[in-house]
Amino acid sequence: MGITQPSYRVQWLADIEIPLANKFYRMHGFRGKAKRHEDCAVVRSERGEVVGCGYLRRYKTFKLLAGVAVAPEHQGQGVARLLLTLLGERFGGDTYTFPYAHLESFYLSLGFERVDLEALATPVAELYQSYLDQGRSILAMVYR
Numbered sequence: 001m002g003i004t005q006p007s008y009r010v011q012w013l014a015d016i017e018i019p020l021a022n023k024f025y026r027m028h029g030f031r032g033k034a035k036r037h038e039d040c041a042v043v044r045s046e047r048g049e050v051v052g053c054g055y056l057r058r059y060k061t062f063k064l065l066a067g068v069a070v071a072p073e074h075q076g077q078g079v080a081r082l083l084l085t086l087l088g089e090r091f092g093g094d095t096y097t098f099p100y101a102h103l104e105s106f107y108l109s110l111g112f113e114r115v116d117l118e119a120l121a122t123p124v125a126e127l128y129q130s131y132l133d134q135g136r137s138i139l140a141m142v143y144r
Contacts, residue, residue: 006045006046006074006077007046008043008044008045008046008051008052008077008078008079008082009043009044010041010042010043010044010052010082010085010086011041011042011044012039012040012041012086013034013040013041013042015036015037018034018035018036018038018040020042020050021034021040021042021050021053021055021067022034023050024042024050024053024069024071025053025067025069028069028071028072030067030069031067032053032055032066032067032068032069033067034053034055034067035055035057038055038056038057038058039055039056039087039090040053040054040055040056040067041053041054041055041083041086041087042083043070043074043079043082043083045074050071051070051071051073051074051079052069052070052071052074052079052080052082052083053067053068053069053083054066054067054068054069054083054084055067055087056087056090056091056095059123059127060123061094061121061123061124062094062095062096062121062123062124063090063091063092063094063095063096064095064096064097064098064127065084065087065091065095065096065097065143066097066098068080068083068084068097068099070083080106081110084110088110088111088143091111091143092143093142093143093144095142095143096115096120096124096128096140096141096142096143097112097141097143098128098131098136098138098139098140098141099138099139099141100136100137100138100139101137101138101139102137104139104141107139107141110143111143111144112141112142112143112144113141113142113143113144114139114140114141115140115141115142116140117129117140120140128140
């Protein structure tokens with residue numbers, strides 16, 4: 001008997017669908033909170049349930065890739081890569097992310113580079129520092 005690989009579908013959410021993303025975050029205990037008018041994408045399972053989510057938050061001078069999360073039972077199956085491939089359509093040189101340190105090689109494989117706090121522009125540095133102050137083991141990365 002062979003192992004069957006689940007099939008996933010990745011899609012952008014319309015503003016009216018944003019509550020689906022936030023329901024996913026709450027259901028799985030993730031910190032993300034998508035807002036209307038943000039580029040938000042989800043990955044759905046064969047049964048149509050949301051199993052991954054992420055969004056791009058726009059600030060005045062940069063974008064932040066945030067809220068990237070995959071339901072625990074779907075981790076390790078390529079869901080995050082699918083999600084970030086779609087979100088990547090809207091990345092630019094002004095796109096930053098603050099992933100957990102253990103995910104550095106994954107984000108490097110997607111075209112992000114690590115940035116030291118001292119090299120960050122002030123608004124990005126202040127936001128990054130606020131996350132560090134919460135005790136998170138994260139890195140600052142920029143898309144190249």
